Amino acid sequence: MSVKKLSLPLMLASFAGLLLLMILFPGAYLESALRGLAIWWDILFPSLFPFFIISEMMLGFGVVHLLGTLMDPLMKPLFRIPGSGGFVAAMGYVSGYPIGAKLTAKLWEQNMITRDEGERLVAFTTSSDPIFLIGAVSVGFFHDSKIAVILAAAHYGGGFLIGILMRFHGQQKTGSGVSNGLGPTPERAMDSAKKGGRVQSAFAAMHQARMQDGRSIGEMLRQAVESSLKLIIVVGGLVVFFSVFLELLTQAGVMKSLYLILDKILTAVGFPASLSEALIGGLFEVTLGARSAGEAAASVPLPYKAAAAAFILSWGGLSVHAQIASILHATNLRYLPFMIARLIHAILAAVLILLLWDPLMGNLRPSPAFRPEPELSLVSAAGGFADRIAYLCILIVFITLASVFWSWIRALWHQGNGKAAK
Structure with missing residues (x-):
């Protein structure tokens, strides 16, 4: 029997098993569902929906075309992605998952990227946001803000390395110059950049894209709210589902078996076996896994706890994977x-955590003073939203300046080569 023929019976059996566990453990089922709903309403909805x-x-408004023209000299040599991918990278790293996948899907819908370019882009722009990494994980779970330094270096540095590795994914020849009438193609933007200044060409590309879009601001806002509301509801449903799923597996004793298996694997590779609970939890859901890593036994060395947290943040959890899969399902x-x-x-x-620990952290030990976990409320979420706006502005300015500087260096290089040839 083929895999496709087996998948449907296995899926039906899995859902029937979950339904049976819901009946057997109604209290745990309801409590976990409410917990997942609270995470969505108190954290994800106010922090992601505005973004x-x-x-x-x-x-x-065509901002993607503006940044795409500016950042094309930087993104193509490094990642084999059009400059418009810089906008996705900036928003993805500031806002966290699943913003990068959502914007990648939008670029694909507008024929600004090919399938290979989209797969490269979504692979390295899906990351944890700085607010969660610093506030929740470093301060809330590890009770020491200094951990944020090495977590950020490993998590975002690893993402950059993934972008470099993914440049070898797919065909060597790209065809992202196809246009569906929603804006200028990268080829046209590059031609105009050669004729005039890159900054001037970037604003011209943004204006042309806005004119060709043609929607009024009111219509644009209405459609943006409708589209965003559909997506945030899907995100919330997946968070609640995986919260219930993980709790039911725990109640059924399945998780204990997984812990025993992972204990042996961790011992074989030299990691403390007591981190198995954190890694299994992080396999399904980021918050639960990162919390377990930070609150692991005191006998576990701090670098190994941080390495487990970095692994969990970078993997993202099956809850995030389900969100990304649901977004990619509407594309190819x-x-x-x-x-x-x-x-x-x-x-x-x-x-990277283990390699960079001594250079960056030295002999850092857990802080003796206990710092309570931050309350996950609408107030903290609003503060996090303001911080994300600030991070976004700083990041976009930095990337834009870097792109302009790189374009200037390349122009001087080509000018020097031209004079040498003469």
Whole structure:
């Protein structure tokens, strides 16, 4: 029997088993569902929903075309991605998952990237946001803000390395110059950049894209809210589902068996076996796994705890994977390259923690003073939203200046070569 024929019976059996566990453990089922709903309503909805709307509006105003023209000299040599991918990278790293996948799907819909380019882009722009990494993980779970330094270096550094590795994914020849009438193609933007200044060409590309979009601001805002609301509801449903799924497996004793298996694997590779609970939890859900890593037994060395947290943050959890898969389902972008990239990113991040620990952290020990976990409320989420806006502005300014500087260096280089040839 083929795999496709087996998949449907196995899926039906799995859902029937979950339904039976819900009946056997109604209290745990309800409590876990409410917990997942609280995470969505108190954290994800106020922090992600505004960014969904903002990103949609920026796409409509042609900001992607502006940044795409500016960043094309930087993105193509490094990642084999059009300059418009720089906008996705900036928003993805500031806002966290699944913003990068959502914007990648939008670029694909507008024929600004090919399938291979989209798969490269979503692979390295899916990451944890700085607010969660610093506030929740470093301060809340590890009770020491200094951990954020090495976690950020390993997590975002690993993401950069994934971008470099993914440049070898797919065909060597790209065809992202196809246009569906929603804006200037990269080829046209590059031609205009050669004729005039890159900054001037970038603003011209943004204006042309806005004119060709043609929607009024009111219509654009309405469609942005509708699209963002659909996506945030899907995200919430997946968070609640995986919260229930993980709790039911725990109640059924399945998780204990997984812990025993992972204990032996960790011992074989030299990691403390007591980190198995954190890694198994992080396999399904990021928050649960990162919390378990930070609160692991005191006998576990701090570098190994941080390595486990970096692995979990970079893997993203099956809850995030389900969100990404649901977004990619509307495109022709494949999920498998994304999953492989997440696994490599997770391993790279854990290795980077161990390699960089002594140079960056020295002999850091856990802080003796206990710092309570930050309350996950609407107030903290609003503060996090303001911080993300600030991070986004700083990051976009930095990337834009870097792109302009790189274009200037390349122009001087070509000018020097031209004079030498004469």
